[in-house]
Amino acid sequence: MVNREPVIEIKNLTFTYPNNFTALKNINTTIYNGEFVGIIGQNGAGKSTLLKNITGLLKPTKGDIIIDGVNTKEITVARLSTKIGFVLQNPDRQLFAETVEKEVAFGPRNLKLSEDEIQARVKESLAYVGLEHIRDKFPPALSKGDRAKVIIASVLAMKPRLIILDEPTTGQDYRGCHQIMGIAKEFNKAGHTVLVVTHHMALVADYAERTIVFCEGEILLDGSTREVFAQPQTLKKSFIIPPQITMVGSSLEKELGLQEICLTVSELGDTVLNSSKNMA
Ligand SMILES: Nc1ncnc2c1ncn2[C@@H]1O[C@H](COP(=O)(O)OP(=O)(O)OP(=O)(O)O)[C@@H](O)[C@H]1O
Ligand SMILES: [Mg+2]
Numbered sequence: 457m458v459n460r461e462p463v464i465e466i467k468n469l470t471f472t473y474p475n476n477f478t479a480l481k482n483i484n485t486t487i488y489n490g491e492f493v494g495i496i497g498q499n500g501a502g503k504s505t506l507l508k509n510i511t512g513l514l515k516p517t518k519g520d521i522i523i524d525g526v527n528t529k530e531i532t533v534a535r536l537s538t539k540i541g542f543v544l545q546n547p548d549r550q551l552f553a554e555t556v557e558k559e560v561a562f563g564p565r566n567l568k569l570s571e572d573e574i575q576a577r578v579k580e581s582l583a584y585v586g587l588e589h590i591r592d593k594f595p596p597a598l599s600k601g602d603r604a605k606v607i608i609a610s611v612l613a614m615k616p617r618l619i620i621l622d623e624p625t626t627g628q629d630y631r632g633c634h635q636i637m638g639i640a641k642e643f644n645k646a647g648h649t650v651l652v653v654t655h656h657m658a659l660v661a662d663y664a665e666r667t668i669v670f671c672e673g674e675i676l677l678d679g680s681t682r683e684v685f686a687q688p689q690t691l692k693k694s695f696i697i698p699p700q701i702t703m704v705g706s707s708l709e710k711e712l713g714l715q716e717i718c719l720t721v722s723e724l725g726d727t728v729l730n731s732s733k734n735m736a
Contacts, residue, residue: 461489463618463649464510468519471505479505481673482519487618487651492644494664494681495653498695501670503653504545507622510651512536524617538567541611543604545622545653548596550607556582556598557591559606563614581609585639601632608639618649625656637663658699661685661719669694686717 464487471480479502487493495503508514509521512533521528524539544550553559560581564574582588585605590598595606604624611619621640625633637652637659644650654660660667660681667684669677671694677684684691685698688706697703705718705727712731718724 465522470518472517494660494667497670502673511542541616541619543621547607551595560610577613581613620651661699
């Protein structure tokens with residue numbers, strides 16, 4: 457459900473840390489309403505620095521970031537957090553309340569909403585991530601998967617227009633990865649924008665329609681996920697190997713004459729079936 461209304465405009469963004477290390481070098485890109493964007497790149501490429509600039513935790517050294525028409529230099533982080541939900545890399549650092557319910561209620565309470573509205577938002581957000589049954593539990597004692605979901609629920613309770621997740625699937629098992637990405641996809645299907653940083657290429661292929669690749673503080677590639685994974689030689693510069701299934705498909709290109717770039721197992725299956733029908 458992408459309409460071409462920009463939600464994040466990044467214009468000539470350069471960011472230099474106080475130790476003079478320039479982590480982002482003249483970045484230009486626009487994210488549109490309703491997109492699901494994967495952000496990938498080697499360790500230290502600048503992905504988290506970019507997300508912190510978007511969420512206003514860091515301010516551009518040069519250039520501008522416009523969120524929903526407002527420059528991040530002219531808005532407080534607190535105000536931005538009602539537009540952008542941010543799940544940090546190492547999300548456990550975001551947990552601090554003694555129950556799941558209090559954790560999720562914290563943001564809405566800070567907005568000074570009515571008690572009825574706070575309770576409605578807690579209920580809705582916990583239902584969204586499937587955790588209503590553990591609302592009285594102590595968050596740090598939960599499984600890693602459930603802790604991540606509590607953070608996501610607390611972010612959704614702010615009713616943000618877009619969510620940004622920095623490596624939400626690190627350390628999660630297969631099921632946990634797909635549950636978290638599934639929650640993000642639901643949010644996206646409801647018309648919201650999602651940005652996800654991850655090192656799991658198969659998840660990018662499964663969920664993100666667009667992918668931006670970072671390499672040493674610059675954008676290496678920015679396009680549809682299919683176009684991006686069709687360029688393994690360029691991706692090597694940022695030490696990225698396309699998903700295994702894409703590589704299998706590419707190797708069959710020579711064997712079976714397959715032309716298409718496949719992103720998922722079912723796509724590869726269909727492509728092989730079609731090609732064998734054509735050969736028969
Ligand atoms: N507070 C800081 N002061 C100085 N340099 C920093 C600081 N934080 C990050 N950097 C450097 O900036 C560069 C980009 O870091 P960043 O955390 O944005 O990378 P990343 O792409 O998120 O990497 P990863 O995949 O490992 O999370 C790295 O070289 C990092 O060492
Ligand atoms: Mg990072």
